[in-house]
Amino acid sequence: MSRAGAVRNAWATIRRALWRPWPWLAIAAAVAAWWAAPADAHARPGGGHSYSGGHSYSGGHSYSGGHSYSGGGGGGGGGELAVLLIRLIVVYPEIGIPLTIIVVIGVLVAKRNNGNLSNWDVGSFVPEPPPPPPPPPPRLDEIRRVDPDFSEVLFTDFAYALYARAHQARVHPNAMRTCAPYLSEPVRQQLLSRTPQGVPVHGVVIGAMRPVTAIVPSTPTDEDGTPKRCTVVLDFESNMTAGAPGDERTYYVHERWTLSRDATARSRPPAKARSLNCPNCDAPFESSDDATCSYCGEVVNDGRFEWVVTYVALLHQEDRPPSLAGHTPERGTDLATVRDPNVDSELAALQTDDPAFSIEAFGMRLQTIYSVLNSAWGDMDLPRARPFVSDSLYNYLQYWIDCYRAQGLVNRNDNARITNWMIVKVVRDAHYAAITCRVWAEGCDYTLDQNTGRVVGGSKSTVRRYTEYWTLIRGAATRGAARWELSCPNCGAELKINMAGTCEFCNAHVTSGEFDWVLSKIEQDDAYAG
Known part of the structure; x- marks a missing residue:
């Protein structure tokens, strides 16, 4: 038989196979299983923990916020697809072999582009576009009018x-x-x-x-x-x-x-x-x-x-119990910074009222809070961060640590560091001053099974870059440059804070913001609206 005749016979075989319903149903099932593979959770202090049915939101007092909540762990979709492809190769080789070649090429291209396929899902092939910025929320400070x-x-x-x-x-x-x-x-x-x-x-x-x-x-x-x-x-x-x-x-x-x-x-x-x-x-x-x-x-x-x-x-x-394993890409890192139109004038007014206020010292305290919080989070020893976070944020973060502990997991963010930060909002009232910053940071974010040491989410070696909006508060009457030393902001003694947020030496409630800036809210960049 000539080469042209062989090609015609091959195409005729493929056309007959294409009209058979069952292989295409199998392919559809494979694609559906792959597409429906559950989304994974990204986690760090205040950075998103999966406990709802795939709903994204920003964090409250923190989680604060916001955070990306999704059901189930990750990594199952790719394995199921591989099994179905093997079955197609065995039962319908004229369909399974070409389809497998296409998938392998897609995996190689995705691996070259992403550098990591440890958690294989449809997002590796079709990157999800960043969401549009949410509409600005109503301004509660308008209540001060009355x-x-x-x-x-x-x-x-x-x-x-x-x-x-x-x-x-x-x-x-x-x-x-x-x-x-x-x-x-x-x-x-x-x-x-x-x-x-x-x-x-x-x-x-x-x-x-x-x-x-x-x-x-x-x-x-x-x-x-x-x-x-x-x-x-x-x-x-x-x-x-x-x-x-x-x-x-x-x-x-x-x-x-x-x-x-x-x-x-x-x-x-x-x-x-x-x-x-x-x-x-x-x-x-x-x-x-x-x-x-x-x-x-x-x-x-x-x-x-x-x-x-x-x-x-x-x-x-x-x-639905919390789902804490898995890994998803950051969604809002490349979004434009949401900056309050009055931030410059409000910051200038704060500096006028408190000439000792220093942006450099405030930044040092922000860095200290970030470092202590990430260290305490990874060691599941949140009381170490007690002096630097508000009561409500502490309770929120402790809840998630308890969830990790109950499931035999621990989340870590190794080599975490802030690479940049910017003040985006300043609000002052009769009782508090609040400064919101956009924080650019990076670290190796991963979740371990404490019993086996196996990584069940994230990566120990891949640096994850992300941004969040952090709000720090301080009493309205407090004056002076922010402190970043690990000592009581009231009496200067060694920093020992009990679970009620008070200094063990002078009994000052240092987590209220009465003496220095404390972190009260962490919000995700894809949900922060100003």
Whole structure:
């Protein structure tokens, strides 16, 4: 037979094979299995831990934030595809062999471009484009127009505390009644009826809290003196454990809360703002009608004194434990920096009010916090970082360390270092100053199985470059250059801070920001909106 005749016969064989349904169904199954391989989690202190069904968000007090949450570990899609290709080669060689050649070429090209295929997924071949920047959030500081004492830092602490307390109170109606000054009756009933019903809830950790809407009137009252209302809508993404001992389950929850109060109300000072006692007299709330405080005699559940949750919308709830293995590419590293238009004037005003403030010293403290936090995280010894992070961020990070420990894993970021940083936002109120920086950093980010020493995510040798937005806070009355020495910022003694955040020598609460800058929030670059 001539060469041309052999080619014609070969093509005829392939055409007949192409019309057979079963090999193409097998190919479709292979591609579908590859495409559906679960996304992997990237992890570092505040840098994203997988516990929801593939939802991305920024971190709250941190996680703060934001972070990329996805279900399941990684690396399974490539293996399944290889098995199916082998079956095709054996059963349908006229299809399996050419298809295998194409896949091998694709793997080699991807390896040359990416330099690492230890976690093979579809992203290695079709890089996911960076997401568009999120729309700017509403400015909560506009509330100062009617309430000069409003502090976004204190409001965040209040909202976090109320969220956790409300879910913990779901165990019993009597517990829920203690929240009556802050939760309307319909909201209390809705939370009590939420599944799982009537069981203990603990380990409430907020991954993100995002303002969705802020409605602030131009004046606090109508012409006749009737108070107008301020309304704030918040998006929460959280993780919590619910159930009787021995039957506990971990839930990912996404919900939206609407809070409202009179525009004539004034924010309480820090010591009381974090309390969920009576919002008028600060006594433990007791009432015969769930409205009137037994101590001061005031009706305190109507928003005259403090924010009240008037509506809760449960957007999603899923029974899913944290997934901590795997690896995904950074998504927002190349996005443009989100810089507040007023940052230069606000920074200049801070320097005018505090001539001793030094950007260089602030940068040194930022570097110290980054170094100590990454070291403590990798050693699973977070108390070492206690002096440098706020209470809420510490609780958040400790939650994730506990999750790693429970699964027999440890996450490390070896040789981590900051390569650049930039101040992008400065906010000051009656109680706090807050500086947000974009931080460019790099390190070898990987997760180990503590029993076997096997790397189950990331890479010990590949340097991972990333950016995050870090917010540091300091008391509004504090003055002077930031300190980066490992000593108490109040008494200067050796840095020994207990779990309550106070110095063991002078009892100063150094993690409140009263004495120096502390890290209060870590947000991911693909979710930060300013």
